[in-house]
Amino acid sequence: xxxxxxxxxxxxxxxxxxxxxxxxxxxxxxxxxxxxxxxxxxxxxxxxxxxxxxxxxxxxxxxxxxxxxxxxxxxxxxxxxxxxxxxxxxxxxxxxxxxxxxxxxxxxxxxxxxxxxxxxxxxxxxxxxxxxxxxxxxxxxxxxxxxxxxxxxxxxxxxxxxxxxxxxxxxxxxxxxxxxxxxxxxxxxxxxxxxxxxxxxxxxxxxxxxxxxxxxx
Amino acid sequence: xxxxxxxxxxxxxxxxxxxxxxxxxxxxxxxxxxxxxxxxxxxxxxxxxxxxxxxxxxxxxxxxxxxxxxxxxxxxxxxxxxxxx
Numbered sequence: 587x588x589x590x591x592x593x594x595x596x597x598x599x600x601x602x603x604x605x606x607x608x609x610x611x612x613x614x615x616x617x618x619x620x621x622x623x624x625x626x627x628x629x630x631x632x633x634x635x636x637x638x639x640x641x642x643x644x645x646x647x648x649x650x651x652x653x654x655x656x657x658x659x660x661x662x663x664x665x666x667x668x669x670x671x672x673x674x675x676x677x678x679x680x681x682x683x684x685x686x687x688x689x690x691x692x693x694x695x696x697x698x699x700x701x702x703x704x705x706x707x708x709x710x711x712x713x714x715x716x717x718x719x720x721x722x723x724x725x726x727x728x729x730x731x732x733x734x735x736x737x738x739x740x741x742x743x744x745x746x747x748x749x750x751x752x753x754x755x756x757x758x759x760x761x762x763x764x765x766x767x768x769x770x771x772x773x774x775x776x777x778x779x780x781x782x783x784x785x786x787x788x789x790x791x792x793x794x795x796x797x798x799x800x801x802x803x
Numbered sequence: 804x805x806x807x808x809x810x811x812x813x814x815x816x817x818x819x820x821x822x823x824x825x826x827x828x829x830x831x832x833x834x835x836x837x838x839x840x841x842x843x844x845x846x847x848x849x850x851x852x853x854x855x856x857x858x859x860x861x862x863x864x865x866x867x868x869x870x871x872x873x874x875x876x877x878x879x880x881x882x883x884x885x886x887x888x
Contacts, residue, residue: 644874651871680874687876694822734819734877759820 587629587801589613592658592674594620594638594649599671599782603634603798606782611799620652630667630801631658633674635727635780645688645730646676655681667711667801668774672728675766675776684767684776685743686735688728692759696729700790701779702754703765708747709772715796721754722793724779726765731778733760733767746770751777804853806887807860813873813880814845848872851887860884 589607593600600617607613616628620638625631639648649655655677662668662683670678678684691697705720707713716722735743740762743749751766758778766777781794815821821843828842850867854860864882873880 643872647871647874679876685876687874689819689877690822692820692822694826732820736876759822 587614588627589615589801590618590625590628590631591615592618592620592631592633592654594636594652596638596640597634597636597673599635599673599780602780603632603671603782606785606794606798610785610795611802613798613802618654620649620654622654623657625654625657625661625666628661628666630669631661633658633668633670633677634782635672635674638673638677641673641730644680645673646678646680649673649677650680659683662769662774665771665773669712669797670774670776671780671782672726672731672778675778676730678774678776683774684769685739686733686764686767688730688778689732689734690730691728691732691757696727697731697757698727699725699757701726701757701765703779704752704754706747706750706752708750708768710750710768710775711772712768712775712797712800713750715800723784723791724781724794725783725790726757726779727783728758728778731760732758733762733764733778735761737761740764743767750775751779804855805857805860807852807854807857807864808885808887809850809852809860809864810883811848811850811864811868811872811880812845812882813848813868813878815843816877816879819877845878857884857886 705716752763781797784794
């Protein structure tokens, strides 16, 4: 199987994701330049972290109109597994594949640190390697990770089991301590923490490995 | 074709925390400017647009504001349009 990694102008975790998948897990990948439309033969697609299009206007706002994302929308709606990490999560909300928006951290600082999380995998395909309520540590690295959504919609997301990752000690002011969200079908996951930076014991833990290995069976 | 000058004002919705605005408000106090009780940071976007008539220009600008310039989940927008002299 092959996993596609989308590359926007300004992406900077695309190579980290490739290293984690290929170097740590032996999983073939294919880079998808933002102007491509061909998603054939891909078993999953990852939107990596970074600053797509320089974060101009809003994080993810311009990326949403990239040709590759027009195709990705249909791919996700047909049940294709899609993972958005950090800037990728911001892009998924701008694209409307996940609800809400990511806004400036409460304390204004860019936060770059290991963060304790609670996992509630439910039906999320990317998190089946984790136990219900399991506590893990993944690094975060963002300035705009404060999740914002209408309070009634947040309640609905909680009831539907879409809030699959929560901060144990909320670092950025996210509503509902949301660190990661899935869609009701469970094939799309967006999260602010970086699982690809926790796949090798030399660089800070192994807690992200099961997430990236989720689809390998 | 007539040219229209538009100014789109994008503001954070009142329910959304604006930490940058709060930090700026605190700095206003340190500058010695007293009495600032509220300070919210948005953006103003200037757009020049050609269209056959005003109604068409407004319709295009509304679409632009709602789908690209602002994110309605967290932002409100308002629009001013004048025909360029």
